[in-house]
Amino acid sequence: MVGLRSSEWYGGVDNSPHRVYLRAIGFDDADFAKPLVAVAASWSEAGPCNINSLNLASAVKEGVREAGGVALTVPTIVVNDGINMGTDGMRYSLISRDLIADTIEAQVASHGFDAMVGIGGCDKTQPGIIMAMVRLDMPSVYLYHGTAEHGVLDGRKITVQEAFEAVGSYRRGRIGIDTLRLVEKLAMPTAGTCQGLFTANTMAILSEALGLAPLGSSTPPATSSLRLAEARKAGALAVKALEDGLTPRRIVTWDSLYNAAVTLAATSGSTNGILHLLAIAREAGVKFSLEDIEEATRGVPVIAALKPAGPYTMVDLHEAGGAPLILRRLLEAGFLRGEALTIEGEEIGVLLKKWDPKPRLPGVVFEVDNPYKKTPGFRILRGSLAPRGAVMKIGAAEKTRFRGHAKVFDSEREAFDAVAEGRVGEGEVVVIRYMGPKGAPGMPEMLKVTAAIVGAGLGASVALVTDGRFSGATRGIMVGHVSPEAYVGGPIALVQDGDEILIDGERGILDLQVEAEELEDRREKWARPERGVGGLLAKYRRLVSQADEGAVTTGEM
Numbered sequence: 001m002v003g004l005r006s007s008e009w010y011g012g013v014d015n016s017p018h019r020v021y022l023r024a025i026g027f028d029d030a031d032f033a034k035p036l037v038a039v040a041a042s043w044s045e046a047g048p049c050n051i052n053s054l055n056l057a058s059a060v061k062e063g064v065r066e067a068g069g070v071a072l073t074v075p076t077i078v079v080n081d082g083i084n085m086g087t088d089g090m091r092y093s094l095i096s097r098d099l100i101a102d103t104i105e106a107q108v109a110s111h112g113f114d115a116m117v118g119i120g121g122c123d124k125t126q127p128g129i130i131m132a133m134v135r136l137d138m139p140s141v142y143l144y145h146g147t148a149e150h151g152v153l154d155g156r157k158i159t160v161q162e163a164f165e166a167v168g169s170y171r172r173g174r175i176g177i178d179t180l181r182l183v184e185k186l187a188m189p190t191a192g193t194c195q196g197l198f199t200a201n202t203m204a205i206l207s208e209a210l211g212l213a214p215l216g217s218s219t220p221p222a223t224s225s226l227r228l229a230e231a232r233k234a235g236a237l238a239v240k241a242l243e244d245g246l247t248p249r250r251i252v253t254w255d256s257l258y259n260a261a262v263t264l265a266a267t268s269g270s271t272n273g274i275l276h277l278l279a280i281a282r283e284a285g286v287k288f289s290l291e292d293i294e295e296a297t298r299g300v301p302v303i304a305a306l307k308p309a310g311p312y313t314m315v316d317l318h319e320a321g322g323a324p325l326i327l328r329r330l331l332e333a334g335f336l337r338g339e340a341l342t343i344e345g346e347e348i349g350v351l352l353k354k355w356d357p358k359p360r361l362p363g364v365v366f367e368v369d370n371p372y373k374k375t376p377g378f379r380i381l382r383g384s385l386a387p388r389g390a391v392m393k394i395g396a397a398e399k400t401r402f403r404g405h406a407k408v409f410d411s412e413r414e415a416f417d418a419v420a421e422g423r424v425g426e427g428e429v430v431v432i433r434y435m436g437p438k439g440a441p442g443m444p445e446m447l448k449v450t451a452a453i454v455g456a457g458l459g460a461s462v463a464l465v466t467d468g469r470f471s472g473a474t475r476g477i478m479v480g481h482v483s484p485e486a487y488v489g490g491p492i493a494l495v496q497d498g499d500e501i502l503i504d505g506e507r508g509i510l511d512l513q514v515e516a517e518e519l520e521d522r523r524e525k526w527a528r529p530e531r532g533v534g535g536l537l538a539k540y541r542r543l544v545s546q547a548d549e550g551a552v553t554t555g556e557m
């Protein structure tokens with residue numbers, strides 16, 4: 001192929017030494033004339049979410065070969081959110097998103113690749129890979145690792161969500177140790193990603209809505225042979241995208257980000273999706289803000305009954321027709337921008353009209369005019385407690401309005417112990433602060449505490465407000481991403497035990513009901529608690545932006 005970037009690295013007399021290195025790994029003369037495709041695969045044995053990525057990478061390479069290219073795998077890291085939940089390690093979760101983007105940039109930009117296939121599994125690998133794709137703007141296809149299968153206990157589908165909630169139930173004496181152990185053994189029977197519409201599966205569905213993943217590719221389970229077929233297809237598509245000059249910034253536009261935000265609201269997906277869409281937009285150079293997400297999602301109903309908002313899992317969604325069924329229903333109802341281009345070279349509206357999902361499982365995906373829930377899965381809140389915004393996941397909340405008195409914690413562990421030991425009661429708002437992008441640093445997820453609240457039977461009577469994040473498995477009356485965060489002096493730093501807090505998910509309000517003069521007085525006395533960190537955490541703290549800007553480390557647009 002003429003004009004290949006790889007020829008600048010491996011073509012001509014002067015680059016003879018570079019060819020030595022690829023000959024050493026098996027390249028011959030013919031290979032140097034072919035497009036060179038990077039398979040950027042997040043891979044680690046330290047958890048189930050990306051463990052099969054190298055097998056998928058082999059299938060991608062076959063697809064590239066069949067399409068006339070040659071491919072090399074360049075693995076990237078994984079930080080497993082489920083395993084580090086509630087520990088100090090959780091601080092590395094969001095940090096790893098930007099680190100993954102950086103490691104892919106460094107490997108792909110420095111080895112003369114022409115195109116890329118990214119394989120992601122766990123929560124942060126996916127947005128990290130997509131951020132690298134739009135940053136490098138090299139023809140790129142996104143491929144998902146695939147969900148784990150759900151377990152079954154007493155006729156009920158169970159997932160990691162039930163495993164986290166079981167701890168709260170056990171600590172409050174609502175279940176015995178035998179049941180806890182049974183949940184632990186049955187919750188995740190196969191490798192793959194966490195099974196409900198938690199962050200990983202949310203981002204997988206959004207990769208289809210964004211147009212970077214082939215339609216229908218996100219829902220086949222990790223154990224399905226369809227995954228290998230999708231992988232070969234992704235390899236071939238990357239070569240085709242290169243031939244057609246189809247780059248990620250032609251695909252990830254204001255319209256496709258709008259479509260992804262609509263899909264996030266219509267599925268009641270993880271609130272992390274908001275943070276990641278903002279970050280992807282900044283990397284793509286698209287001015288797409290929290291206000292744009294509000295506009296896109298206004299009036300969008302929830303049409304998928306997926307955990308934690310409903311009873312079904314990603315495996316069920318696959319049987320029910322996959323993400324394309326959701327997207328098609330949203331398109332037909334006028335919620336999607338059908339003209340957005342996809343990696344398949346056609347507009348998403350055109351592709352969806354041709355899609356024939358053949359659902360085998362009813363009750364998972366609803367009609368737009370007879371939805372699962374009438375309101376969007378989340379709501380952006382603003383008010384005196386969050387002048388730059390906060391996020392409430394109303395799709396998985398028992399109540400959308402709550403007024404209560406603050407119980408303030410400056411660490412997640414203290415909050416968890418208080419809930420588990422019965423020191424938090426009905427009518428209270430648990431406030432966990434200094435958990436923001438700079439404060440923690442790394443904006444950890446609060447699933448251990450939120451699951452403990454639900455497990456204790458307080459899901460409808462206790463709320464939680466934090467400048468940290470939530471896992472996609474979180475449910476209850478939960479408000480996160482409070483901006484500005486406490487560490488930079490946001491109003492959440494001024495809350496005291498007993499203050500009244502109003503959460504109104506219907507009107508989009510988060511108010512600290514304390515007189516302005518009193519707050520001024522508290523502000524004068526406030527001093528940022530010193531929480532020294534070193535290494536990567538210190539570097540991240542210096543660079544990262546606030547949650548309403550996507551908590552990115554790449555600076556101003």
Ligand code: FES
Nearest residue numbers: 049082122194200
């Ligand atoms: Fe990796 Fe849930 S911990 S997908």
